[in-house]
Amino acid sequence: GAVVSQHPSWVICKSGTSVKIECRSLDFQATTMFWYRQFPKQSLMLMATSNEGSKATYEQGVEKDKFLINHASLTLSTLTVTSAHPEDSSFYICSARTGGLNQPQHFGDGTRLSIL
Amino acid sequence: EDQVTQSPEALRLQEGESSSLNCSYTVSGLRGLFWYRQDPGKGPEFLFTLYSAGEEKEKERLKATLTKKESFLHITAPKPEDSATYLCAVRYTGANNLFFGTGTRLTVIP
Numbered sequence: 001g002a003v004v005s006q007h008p009s010w011v012i013c014k015s016g017t018s019v020k021i022e023c024r025s026l027d028f029q030a031t032t033m034f035w036y037r038q039f040p041k042q043s044l045m046l047m048a049t050s051n052e053g054s055k056a057t058y059e060q061g062v063e064k065d066k067f068l069i070n071h072a073s074l075t076l077s078t079l080t081v082t083s084a085h086p087e088d089s090s091f092y093i094c095s096a097r098t099g100g101l102n103q104p105q106h107f108g109d110g111t112r113l114s115i116l
Numbered sequence: 117e118d119q120v121t122q123s124p125e126a127l128r129l130q131e132g133e134s135s136s137l138n139c140s141y142t143v144s145g146l147r148g149l150f151w152y153r154q155d156p157g158k159g160p161e162f163l164f165t166l167y168s169a170g171e172e173k174e175k176e177r178l179k180a181t182l183t184k185k186e187s188f189l190h191i192t193a194p195k196p197e198d199s200a201t202y203l204c205a206v207r208y209t210g211a212n213n214l215f216f217g218t219g220t221r222l223t224v225i226p
Contacts, residue, residue, distance in 0.1 A: 095159075101207060101212065104165050105214060106162055107152075109157075109159045110158065
């Protein structure tokens with residue numbers, strides 16, 4: 001149980017393109033979803049937190065207009081990297097949690113984004 | 117500043133050689149401590165949650181323990197398939213998110 005599916009797993013695109021990443025909770029309803037960014041051999045850096053039907057809360061230093069997050073339903077959140085540039089290349093991972101704060105977060109398998 | 121520190125950064129073990137990974141935290145109002153396993157190119161896989169000092173959880177060759185300031189992940193007779201990065205994360209009262217350590221990269225040599 002507690003499966004989180006993330007798509008696509010890998011994307012390469014040209015600079016200036018916008019890229020959408022989907023995150024779905026397959027067998028549970030995710031009241032809260034999280035988006036992380038991970039650099040090689042480093043830990044996860046939280047970008048934003050979103051609750052279904054509400055605006056996302058972004059961490060300090062994360063541009064809201066650059067990283068658009070939509071959490072339209074209890075099973076789907078999307079991250080859109082707008083006008084992507086090479087410095088946006090990274091490994092993006094979503095996470096979902098159901099229930100209260102004591103519950104664990106379950107993670108997708110990540111999206112490797114490469115901007116040429 | 118609240119932080120989570122994991123040690124060692126990297127650990128190489130012979131198959132069958134038991135050891136422990138450490139996670140130290142300097143947070144007040146611990147709400148939960150979580151252990152994850154992450155394989156290269158994958159997202160973290162949930163292993164355990166510990167909520168209070170003295171608590172222990174086990175799963176196959178892994179056992180997690182918690183004190184007031186640190187947690188240990190004990191690996192008994194590891195196998196090569198246990199090779200991965202093990203991440204520790206802490207949630208404290210009032211926070212919605214997890215604070216992650218930088219992980220321990222475990223390599224088990226056949």
